[in-house]
Amino acid sequence: MITQFETALNQRREALYPLFQHLVRLGRPFLLRGDIMDEVAGYCATDPKAEASICDPNLNQWFRQVQEAVVGPNWLCMGVRVGIARWRYIRLHVDEMIAESLSVQEYLELKEKAVLGPGASETRPLEIDTEPFNRGFPKMTKSGSIGRGVEFLNRHLASQMFRDREAAGVRMLRFLKLHQVDGRSLMVNDRITDLAVLEERLREATTLTGRLDPQTPWSELSAPLQELGFEPGWGGTAERALESFELLSELLEAPEASVLERFLSRIPMIFRIAIISPHGWFGQEGVLGRPDTGGQVVYILDQVRALEAHMRRWFADQGVDVTPRILIVTRQIPENEGTTSDVRLERVHGTRNADILRVPFREKSGEVVPHWISRFSVWPYLERFALESERELLAEMGHRPDLVIGNYSDGNLVASILAHRLGVTQANVAHALEKSKYVLSDLYWKDNEEAYHFSTQFTADLIAMNTADFIITSTYQEIAGTEDTAGQYESYSQFSMPGLYRVVNGIDLFDPKFNIVSPGAAADIYFPWFENSRRLPGLHPELLDMLFGENTGACHRGNLVDPDKPVILSMARLDRIKNLTGLVEAFASNETLREQANLIIIGGRDINPDALSDREEQDEARRMHELMDQYGLDQQMRWLAVHLSKPQAGELYRVIADRRGVFVQPALFEAFGLTVIEAMVSGLPTFATCYGGPLEIIQDGSNGFHIDPIHPEQVAQRISTFLTEVRAEPARWDALSHAAVDRVHSRYTWDLYAERLLTLSKVYGFWRFVSDLERHETVRYLEMFYHLQYRPLADSIRSD
Ligand code: UDP
Ligand code: LCN
Secondary structure (H helix, E strand, C coil): CHHHHHHHHHHCHHHHHHHHHHHHHCCCCEEEHHHHHHHHHHHHHHCHHHHHHHCCHHHHHHHHHEEEEEECCCEEEEEEEEECCEEEEEEEECCCCEEEEECHHHHHHHHHHHHHCCCCCCCCCEEEECHHHHCCCCCCCCHHHCCEHHHHHHHHHHHHHHHCHHHHHHHHHHHHHHCEECCEECCECCCCCCHHHHHHHHHHHHHHHHHCCCCCEHHHHHHHHHHHCECCCCCCEHHHHHHHHHHHHHHHHCCCHHHHHHHHCCCCCCCEEEEECCCCCCCCCCCCCCCCCCHHHHHHHHHHHHHHHHHHHHHHHHCCCCCCEEEEEEEECCCCCCCCCCCCEEECCCCCCEEEEEEECECCCCCECCCCCCHHHCHHHHHHHHHHHHHHHHHHHCCCCCEEEEEHHHHHHHHHHHHHHHCCEEEEECCCCHHHHCCCCCCCHHHHHHHHCHHHHHHHHHHHHHHCCEEEECCHHHHHCCCCCCCCCHHHCCEEECCCEEEEECCCCCCCCEEECCCCCCCCCCCCCCCHHHCCHHHHHHHHHHHHCCCCCCCEECCCCCCCCCEEEEECCCCHHHCHHHHHHHHHCCHHHHHHCEEEEECCCCCCHHHCCCHHHHHHHHHHHHHHHHHCCCCCEEEECCCCCHHHHHHHHHHHHHCCCEEEECCCCECCCHHHHHHHHCCCCEEEECCECHHHHCCECCCEEEECCCCHHHHHHHHHHHHHHHHHCCHHHHHHHHHHHHHHHHHCCHHHHHHHHHHHHHHHHHHHHHHCCCCHHHHHHHHHHHHHHHHHHHHHHHCC
């Protein structure tokens, strides 16, 4: 790669020399990809010779790959992403125009020096490198396979089984004998003593079940099958049991990945699940819209409902008489502010046996912490919380869970402690990794320490990512980004927190632990506007009044003078990153758009900044007022600070669709974006940020549109063009609307999610069993990291 660059450099030396000199003379210690692209574009605009040079395909490609640069007095040191998840580091001496390759250590050291300045200590920092532990692990090699770990693992396991079928069969038998629930054996009992017996009994069982009426229930088969050595778990009917027997016979004869997955997915392994989401305000009413809740709470509640429903159906299909048990473990907050956050146990609506279990945070003295604490400051409480949660979980479930799923950085750390102590499978869901949300938050960690404590959070992230048996992500880009931009997990591969430690290999994106399992939108709440029989007309008067009424009781600013125009709707928490004010500005600055449509923003808990407790929310509320004043928007937009119930929220999207409106999600970065799929499945043409999940959810122009919030004028122009097209050809709106619905139905549903997640859990459970590896070495290494690095960092927050 460096040779290619050098060749291009030599050929275009004359034109490039001034450009690189210019980049160095900017006097900025770091340049990010966007800065470099802008500078290059600006430079080319002034110099046609330079422009012609940069058109060289090699060079152009190369500039696109430079993600960042550290700038020295006469050199530029570049982090070049030569492919998905593949980085190289190059130093270019701009006077001589000579390039040299650097190791990741050398590159990170330069970054550290740029931050710490000449006073930087000469002592070698702690270097974190997880790579040596992964040597014995099977790994994927193609970037296209990233996020499809379970498929890879199945292939790997099947080929291992193929190599030594006898040994694999013996292992499979041992594995099948393990299963039991509430003291009852499942799958195989001691009558099957070895592989030969298993094979023979499978033949007999196949003949026996094959002769029966396919619908014969297991209860009528159980006696002869038990005699043969088979216990419940094979199927609820003769037909299903026969299929399972045939699958296993096929597997023992000719191991194949898809058969292995189908067979494993039938084994009853997961009965009890613990879902960890510590930071709290985890409730079912009146808590959405808090800075720390939002999508994560929605995701978990819908996830739990889907998992329980799927497990029930599946237990019935497999003929296992068990009730699934799911507990969401979160923080108990005595100062409840009108929510249920102080209640110890709360049934999840729409489930029969899933509860929210709340466990308090305690001071070192044992005293309960009474008030809410931001997710950025929870670290000192987590270890104790984990231990207390373990006791409460065991008491409540009467058994250890079969699977622990962590959520967000704090939940993943607690899941890692619990899974290790209980010896069960650990799955992680990040929801959002703050590291990529806050630019340069690793390098300038010290500046952010007081408000955000990122040093502790990133340390916790590294530990939890590496202990997890598997990691679920909502999109591919969350792991490995796109051709041009790095993924959220990728940002943990190599980074440095100057003065603290340096990470040369933090996480391997080619590890089969990564799996994309996208969430959905609750199908009973979010459905298309054209499914008339399901609509909730009873809610319309109230909703229409809230949107368009003059003296509505809702907390709002702005009265729309022409309510018949189509509506541009946006709904999000009032965080800076959600960029609702950016959308207001885009709307305000485009006269045509203001003529064409009204803007309705739903965000925040109050329009009065002084009534808000969160700093970012206050700033955004102030900015919203400023913009409305500055552009005189009160008759063309309405800002509502309301909390909608779920049915109201669902019907709201559809009411906007009735008026041929659109939905806009203008975030500066959005990890996934539940509102995007909610709006789409309601049938609203949706314009969503190109930074993060929506880039993958929407196929631009086919079932929605990408917008770049960095360029508000283009955002406004795109929406305006669409509205003009719809005016000329109303069918365009309908086509987009149906395409959006189809996209969500085909890719983003909770049924698909539950099915996939449970299959993954089983394959990884099997993998843990057969591989015998359990990442012992990594876990030991991380334990040291936890005790020597994480704990002191977390404790220092307590003493702040
Ligand atoms: N939401 C809501 N009321 C609001 C703002 C958001 O009910 O005022 C819901 C929204 O419908 C979605 C979730 O909160 O289900 C937000 O999830 P998303 O993934 O879009 O963003 P997050 O808040 O997690 O960053
Ligand atoms: C957190 C976010 O920031 C959103 O982008 C996600 O949709 C949400 O969590 C659910 O995973």
